Amino acid sequence: MPVDTALAKARESDLDLVEVAPNDRPPVCRIMDYGKFKYQQNKKSHQTAHHPKTKEIRLRPKTGDHDIEFKVKQAVGFLEHKDKVQVSVIFRGRELAHIDEGRKVMDQVITKLLEVGKLESPPQQQQKRMIAMVVPKQA
Incomplete structure (x- = not known):
C-alpha cells in the first residue's frame, strides 16, 4: 500500500x-x-525486573517443631521468589540465660534453608535477638 x-x-x-x-x-x-x-x-x-526484598521470619527459643516447619516453608517460598530471608530468634526475659536453646533453633532453621539458599551472614547476637541472613542460590 x-x-x-x-x-x-x-x-x-x-x-x-x-x-x-x-x-x-x-x-x-x-x-x-x-x-x-x-x-x-x-x-x-x-x-x-524483580527487585529483591528482605523478608523476615521470627522465632523464639521455645518454638514448637511444627511451627518451625511452617516458618521454614514460608522462608523457602521467599527464597524461591529471589528474596533475602532474615532469620531472627527473639529472646525475652529469662530466655536470655539460655541462648544455647535459641542457637539450636537457629541452626535447625538454617540447615533446612541451605537446600535452597546460602548463608550470607552467620548468626550474630544483637542484644535480645540472634540474626542470620540467607540469600537465594544463584541458578
Whole structure:
C-alpha cells in the first residue's frame, strides 16, 4: 500500500502510521495508537525486573517443631521468589540465660534453608535477638 494511502487511513481512524522496521526493503509500517504502544512497552519492562526484598521470619527459643516447619516453608517460598530471608530468634526475659536453646533453633532453621539458599551472614547476637541472613542460590 502506498504511503499516502496508509497515512490517509491512519488519519481517518485517528491512529498513527509508525515505521516498524526501517532497515527492511521496503520499510515496514503499521497503523496503530503509538501512545498506547509505548505505554505497553514501558509496562512490560517494569514487569520483568524483580527487585529483591528482605523478608523476615521470627522465632523464639521455645518454638514448637511444627511451627518451625511452617516458618521454614514460608522462608523457602521467599527464597524461591529471589528474596533475602532474615532469620531472627527473639529472646525475652529469662530466655536470655539460655541462648544455647535459641542457637539450636537457629541452626535447625538454617540447615533446612541451605537446600535452597546460602548463608550470607552467620548468626550474630544483637542484644535480645540472634540474626542470620540467607540469600537465594544463584541458578
